[in-house]
Ligand SMILES: Nc1ncnc2c1ncn2[C@@H]1O[C@H](COP(=O)(O)OP(=O)(O)OP(=O)(O)O)[C@@H](O)[C@H]1O
C-alpha cells in the first residue's frame with residue numbers, strides 16, 4: 001500500500017540535538033513529510049515535550065552534553081507513557097557504537113550515521129511512521145471490538161428481559177386458561193390454545209439458544225483443566241429423560257482425556273451433538289450414539305456416531321450456519337442454532353470439526369482438539 005505524505009499529517013516527530021544547525025538541517029529534510037516537527041536542544045527539554053505531546057517518533061542525537069541520547073532513551077523507556085515511542089539514534093559514523101544499540105533491541109529502535117543522508121533518513125522515518133499508524137489503527141479496532149462485544153452483551157441482556165417476560169406471560173396465561181376453562185371448550189379451541197402454548201414454548205427455546213450463542217461471542221472463555229469424562233457423564237445424565245422415552249442408548253467406548261478447556265462450552269458441545277444424534281432418529285429405529293476417541297501425537301479426535309436419519313453430503317456445509325435447518329429436520333423441534341454454537345466452541349478451542357453422513361444411514365461427527 002502506498003501511503004501519501006498527507007497521511008502523516010497527524011504524526012508528531014521530536015528531533016533532539018544540541019546543535020542548532022543539525023536541528024535546522026533535519027527539519028529541512030523532514031518537512032516534505034508534512035507532519036508536525038518539534039526541535040529541542042537538550043534531553044531535559046525533550047522530556048518535558050514528551051509529557052505534553054504524543055510523539056510518533058524521536059530522532060535522538062547520541063552525543064549531547066549534560067544528558068546524552070542513551071540516558072534520555074533510558075528515561076523514556078522507564079516511563080509507561082513514553083516507553084512505546086520509537087527512537088532513531090543519530091550518531092557519529094563510528095562502528096564501535098553499533099554494539100551499544102543492541103541493548104535497545106526490545107523496543108522499536110534504529111540508528112543513523114552522521115552526516116545524515118536525506119534519503120536514508122526519510123525512508124527510515126517513513127517506516128516508523130507507518131508502523132505507528134498501523135498500531136493506532138489496531139488500537140482503534142481493538143476499542144471498536146470491545147465496544148461491539150459490550151453492545152452484544154447488552155443486547156443479550158435486553159433479549160432475556162424484554163422478550164422473555166412477555167413470553168412468560170403468554171405461556172402462564174395459556175396454561176391458566178387450559179387448566180381452568182378447557183372443559184368448556186370445543187375440540188378446535190382446545191387445539192388452538194395448545195398451539196399457542198407450544199409456539200410460545202418454542203420461542204422461549206429459540207431465545208435461550210440465541211442467547212447462549214451470543215454469549216459465546218461476547219464472554220471470554222475461561223480455560224481450566226476439564227475432565228471430558230465428567231462432562232460427558234453430565235450430558236448423558238441430562239439426556240437420560242429423552243433416552244427413556246425412545247429406548248435409545250449412548251455408548252461411550254473409550255476413556256476421554258483431561259484438557260485445558262472451558263467446561264461449560266464443552267458441555268454445550270457434547271449436549272448439542274449427542275442431543276442431535278438422539279433427536280434425529282429414524283422411524284422404528286431406537287437411537288444409538290457411540291462416542292470414541294482417537295489419539296494422535298499433539299491432538300486427539302472425539303468421534304460421535306449416530307444411526308439416525310442422516311443427511312445429504314452436499315448439505316453438510318450448511319448445518320453450521322445460524323438458524324439453518326435442513327429439509328430432514330421437518331417434524332423435529334429445534335432452532336438451528338445448536339451446531340453454529342458447536343462450531344464456535346471448536347474454534348475457540350483451536351480445534352476442527354468434520355462431518356460425514358449418509359441419508360437414511362446415520363451421521364459421524366469428528367472433533368479434533370489440540371492436546
Ligand atoms: N445427527 C444429525 N442427523 C441428521 N441431521 C442432523 C444431525 N445434526 C444436525 N442435523 C441437521 O442440521 C441442522 C442443524 O442442526 P442444529 O443442531 O444446528 O439445529 P437444530 O437441531 O435444528 O436446532 P437446535 O438449535 O435446537 O439444536 C438440523 O436442523 C438438521 O437438519
Ligand SMILES: [Mg+2]
Nearest residue numbers: 276334338339
Ligand atoms: Mg441441534
